[in-house]
Amino acid sequence: MSSFRPVRLISATVGALVILSVGVYGPATLLGPLPEATATLVTPPAGEAVPFPPVLPATGGSAVIGLATVAADPAAPETTTPDAAALATTLPLAVAGSAEPLPMAAATKIVTALVVLDAKPLALGETGPQVPITAADYQDYLDYYSTDNRTVIVFPGELWTETELLQAMILGSSNNHADTLARWAFGSLDAYTAAANAWLAEQGLAGTHVADATGLSDDSVGTASDLARLAGLAAADPVIGAILSQPASALVGQRGVDNTTAFLPEAGVTGITRSYTEGAGVCFLFTAQVQGPDSVYTFAGALIGEPDYDTLAIDVTALMESARAGVRELPTLAQGDAYVEFSTPWGAEASGTVRTATTTYGWQAQAPGDAEVTVDPLSTGRAGKTVGRVTVDAGGAPVTSTLVLDRTISPPGLGWRLLNPVPMISALIAANR
Template identity: 30%
Template sequence: MSASSGPGTLDDLVDLLDESPGAQRGSGRAGRIALVTFVVVVLMVLAGGGGYVWWASSAALPAPTVTSEASAVAPGAPAAIALPAEGAMLVSVAGGEDYLGPDAAGAFASSGGNDPRPLASVTKLITAMVVLDAHPLDGPNDPGPTISFTEADTDLYDQFYVQGVTIARMPDGTSMSQRDAMATMLLPSASNYAVALARWGFGSEGAFVQAARSWLSAKGLNDTRIVDATGVDERNSSTPGDLVALGRLAAADPVIATLTATRSISVVGPGTVTNTNDLLGTLGVNGLKTGNLGDGLFNLLFTSTLDVGVSGPLKITGVRMGGATHDSTDADVRALLQSIEDGFHDVSVGRLGDEVGTITTPWGSTATIVLAKNAALRTWSDTPVAASLVTVAPRSYADGEVVGTVTWTAGPNTASADVKISGTIEEPTLWWRLTHPGDLG
C-alpha cells in the first residue's frame, strides 16, 4: 500500500493491523480490545509521550448543529377605529408614527368628508387666540391687565339672554383680569364675554372680525370663515381639516391649553364658571372647546394625551362636527379614543418550555432547545410579528444551559427570551476525540 492510501482513522489502522500477515490475532471482542489498546499505546508513543492524547482530550469541540423552529407568531386582532356614521370626524395622532404610520400625524382616521360646517361656539377658541395674539399674557398664570367693562358690555347679557344663548353674569361696574375674562368666555362658553373681549381687544366687534380673518389667513386656515366673536351666527364655519390644525395651535399655546383643561374656576362677577367639556379627564382628554347650535349641530374640538402602554403617550387632536346631541357627541369621541386605546395590545409570543428547535452534536447526541421564560410584545392592531433565533456553542452541554436567544419584532418593539437545552447531551468519549482529530479545534 502506498503512503497516500494509508489508514484514515484509528479504526482503519486497527483493521489493517488485524489483517496483517504477522499479526497475532486474538479471539473475539477481547482480542480486538487488546489490539486497540496496543494501537493507542503506539500512537501515544509516536505522538511523543502522550502529547496527542492530551491535545485530543482538551481540544475545542466543533459547534453543534441547531435546527430552528422559531417562527413568526400570529399577530394581534386588527384595530377597529370607531367613527360616526353621520356628521364628520377627523383625528390626528402624533407620537405614534412608528406604530400607526407616518401619515397618522396628518390624518389618522376620518369620516364625513371635509366640507365646511357651522363652527358654533368653537368660534370662541378663535376669539381667545386672536385676542391673545394682540394682547399676550406672560405665561398661563399671568392675569394680564384689568378690564373694566362698560355699560354697553353689561347690556350684552340681556341681548343674548333673549336669544337663548349661553351667557354669564356681568354686573354693572364689573372689572376683572384678562385671564379671568377669557376663562369666562371659554369654560361656560359665555357669548356676552366673547363680544366684550373682542370690543376691549380691538375697539369693536367689526374690527375684531377683520383681525381674526387676517390671523386665520396668516396661519393658513383658509377654509375657516368668521363673521362674529361668538359663533351664534351659522355663517361662522370651518372644515375638519382646518379645525384639527387650529387644535394643534391651541394646544401649543400654554395659556389656551391651561384654560381649556380647567374644569371650573371662581371669577369675581360671574362666580364659579364650569367647563362645558364633560370629557375632561376621560381617556386623556385635556381640551379644547365645545360648540352647540342645537340638534344636529354639536361640535367638539378635542385634545387627548392618551397612554396606550408604549414608550410615550399619544398626542391626539381631533374634531367631531355635526353631532346629534351634546351627549352623543361625547359618546362618539369617547368611542373613538377607546378604539385607539384598544388597538394596542400585548401579544403572547412564547411561553416557558415552548420548543424552538433542536441541537445535535457531531458525535450524535441530540436534545431540544426551549424557551427559558414567557414573552409578550406590545403591538398595534395586526402588525406582523417576526422571530429570529441566535445560538452559541454550549460550554457544558448540561440540561438547562442557555444556548441562545429568540428575538421577536413587531413595528418598533422587540421582546426576547433566552433558550436553553432541555434534556441531556452526552459529551464525546475520549475514543471519539482520538479518532476525529480533524473535527477538533
C-alpha cells in the same frame, strides 16, 4: 540641399503623440478620480405595520390629528413633540363625513381666544390688564340672556382681567365675554372678524371663516380637519391649556362659571369646547391621551354636526376604543434593512443599510407610505461609512435614520485603471466641470 522625407515626419508625429498620450493617459488613469458608484433604490421586506384607523362617525364632519408622544416618566426626555406651528400643515390621521365647511358653534370662541392672545399675549401665570365692563358689554349680557344663550353675568363698571375674560369665555362658553374680548382687543367686532380671518389664513386654515366672535352665526364655519388642527393649536397654547386644567369655579375675584368643556375625562378625553346650536348641531373640540408602558400618545380631534349629546358620547367612546387598539409601539426602521444598492464599474458591490433600529409609540392609522431616501455620491468607502438618510412615516410623524455601507467598497487595481480609459477620463472631466 535638403529633401522632404515623409517617413521621418510620420515617425516624428507618431512619437510625439505617443509621448503626449503617455503623459496624459498615465496620470489621468493612475492618479485621477474614480467614477462614482451607481446607486439603485430598493425596498426592504414589509414589516408588520397593520393599520388600525380611527373610528369616526359618518354624520357631520370629523377628523383627528396626532400631536405628540412623550415619555410616561415626567423626568425622561420627550421622544416626539412636533412644533405647534407645524400643525396647520400636518395631515390628519383620519377624516370622515363632510369635507365641506360646516357651522362650528362655540369652536368659534377658540378662534377668538387664540386671536386675542396673538394680539394681547400673556405669559403663563400672568393675569393681564384689567378691562372695564362697558354699557355695551352689559347690554350684550342682557341680550344673550334673554335669548337663552350662554352667558356669565357682568355689571357696568366692573374690572375683569384678560385671564378672567378668557376663563369665562372658554370654560363657561360665555357669549357676552367673547364679544367683550373682541371689542377690547380690536376696537370693534368688525375689526375683530377681519383680524381673525387674516389669522386663520396665516395658519393655513383656509376652510375656516368667522362671521362673529361667538359662533352663534351659522356663517362662522370650519372644516373638521381645520378644527382638529385648531384644537391642537389651542392645546399647545400654555394660557389656554392652564385655563382648561382649572376647576369649573376658577375665576378669581369674579363669579364662578360652569365648565362646559369637560366630557368623558375618565376615557382620557380633555374637552376644549363643547356646544350646540340649531344650525351647527353638537360640536366638540378635544384632545385625548393613550398611555402605554413607557410613553403617552396625545391626539386632537373635532366632531361637528353631531345630532345630540348622547350620540356624541357614543362616537367619542368608539373613537377612544379604536385609539387604544391602534396606538402602540410601531417598528419603523429595522437595523440592517437595505434601502439602496451600490455597484461600481470595477465590480464592487455594497448596500446602504439602516444604522440604528428605531421604533415610535404612535397611531398607525394608515398603511405606511414609500420611504424617502437621499443618497450621498461615493466611489469608495469603508464599511460603516454614512452614505445617505431614509425617512418613513410612523403614525403621522416622520422618523429618520442614517444609512451606512454594509461592506467596504475598495478602489480598483492599477491594471483596471489602465485598461478602462473611458470611465476614468469621464470621471476626470466630471470632476473638473
